[in-house]
Amino acid sequence: MENVIIIGGGPAGYTAAIYTARSLLKPLVFTGETPGGQITLTNDLENYPGFPEGISGIEFFQKVDQQAKKFGARIENKFVTAVDLSSQPFKVSVGKNEYESRALIVATGSSPRKLEIPGEKEFTGKGVSFCATCDGFFFREKHVAVIGGGNSALDEGLYLTRFASKVSIIHRRNQLRADQILQDRARRNGKIEFILDTVVEEILGSDTVDGLRMKNVQTGKTENLPIDGVFVFIGYIPNSQIFDGQLEMTDAGYIKANSRMHTSVEGVFVAGDIHDELYRQVSTSCGSGTIAAIEAEKFVAEMEGRAYPGK
Ligand SMILES: Cc1cc2nc3c(=O)[nH]c(=O)nc-3n(C[C@H](O)[C@H](O)[C@H](O)COP(=O)(O)OP(=O)(O)OC[C@H]3O[C@@H](n4cnc5c(N)ncnc54)[C@H](O)[C@@H]3O)c2cc1C
Structure with a gap:
């Protein structure tokens, strides 16, 4: 039984991994086919704070990957093929293999059409x-x-x-x-x-x-x-197909959430472009990844009857 499974290995998923790993939840991250996410498509990331000379998307990904692993996140380059969110624990399938988790963070991003x-x-x-x-x-x-x-x-x-x-x-x-x-x-x-x-x-x-x-x-x-x-600019396709019928979505297929990144299913949180039709930036994805991780930590603490700071 996992504490938290993170689906998606872009900036949102990796940020959530760093936070939940630092909280000793030992997150399991499935990155799918694009470890690092969309940002690995660009040569120069120049608008993320802390890199005055800019940084290539690949190098940025390598650094966050190193950072997440350093704190104990387990990263698997596997594609999640199905989920069952109908009851606790949530079930996450990677082909024939099934995993169970108390909390889930969905950070599957969107793909430009x-x-x-x-x-x-x-x-x-x-x-x-x-x-x-x-x-x-x-x-x-x-x-x-x-x-x-x-x-x-x-x-x-x-x-x-x-x-x-x-x-x-x-x-x-x-x-x-x-x-x-x-x-x-x-x-x-x-x-x-x-x-x-x-x-x-x-x-x-x-x-x-x-x-x-x-x-x-x-x-x-x-x-x-x-x-x-x-x-x-002929539109974006949110990578939300595996959540069809299980999480509330907009007509365009973006997963709905409140300002604390709670989705329509308790214990399932969302982060990054999969929820964000408007801004689609690394910094905003990291921001919502942080919120989703803290909320997942609170959720797991509550399930275990543990106190959580600020709760
Ligand atoms: C060419 C390009 C250049 C860009 N340049 C900049 C820039 O300079 N500055 C900036 O701030 N933003 C930039 N962006 C936007 C930025 O990359 C995105 O806003 C950001 O990557 C979104 O992060 P995310 O983690 O939400 O999703 P994504 O980066 O889309 O990552 C989604 C992750 O989910 C995984 N995934 C999807 N489905 C599954 C599944 N079923 N199972 C497992 N994993 C799954 C994918 O493999 C991927 O790892 C650029 C985007 C592009 C396309």
Whole structure:
């Protein structure tokens, strides 16, 4: 019987692991297929406090991994295939193996929706980005493309005009989906151009991105656009499928929680992007990972009839 199982090995899961390990709960962490989480996709993490020179996503992950293990967290690079939250203890399945735990911290993150076109995977972190707040700074005085026509595409496109010399927003329809106020703001911005009725078929480059091939869906005409970077904002997919029907979720599939990261099931806590539709940052994920861990510690203490500071 485990005290706490943490599902997810991104910044939220690792922060929860460090806290619960330091409380001697010996957490068991399942990291899934991406130990370190989304941040391992970026070369430079420059907005997390404490690293004035920046740090690569991989190096950041290696440090938190070392830190969590130092305090006794057990990290397993396994993918959780099912959970049963209907009664205590909770059951967590990894294929045929079943684990039992008193408390559960869900930190499975979300994945940016992909274009699924040639060049996208090869150039992720080398000119292809899914996060303007994170990577916009690297495109000062460059020409970038933003793919998408919703609020996040326009929001992030507007943000990118702070750095880029030109932002081409490419959308597959001839009408944008974004709120009118954002559309007006974008149309008034001299750095933004719209390329509508257009799909991107391939991202081009050698070491880094240097262009893209796009097709007008009305005329069928194909042309190459020289470009220094591509930002893809066609939505996020929360990794919440294994909790379907067991935890309350938003319509978009994000797990609902109160401000103390309690989900709809007592003893199950949530942290990071899987709950956060808005901010999606390392610092915010670490913040909610901290809260979830402290609440899980309180929960386990209560089950054992132990006092917990501040309770
Ligand atoms: C390219 C890129 C660059 C970014 N740059 C920055 C930046 O510079 N600064 C910044 O603050 N933020 C940045 N972000 C955002 C940041 O990475 C995320 O906000 C953060 O990683 C979210 O952390 P998380 O722990 O909630 O989830 P994630 O990082 O998404 O981690 C989720 C974890 O859950 C695991 N998982 C999922 N399902 C299962 C399962 N069934 N079983 C077991 N494990 C599972 C995954 O394998 C992964 O380990 C960037 C994002 C991207 C994509």
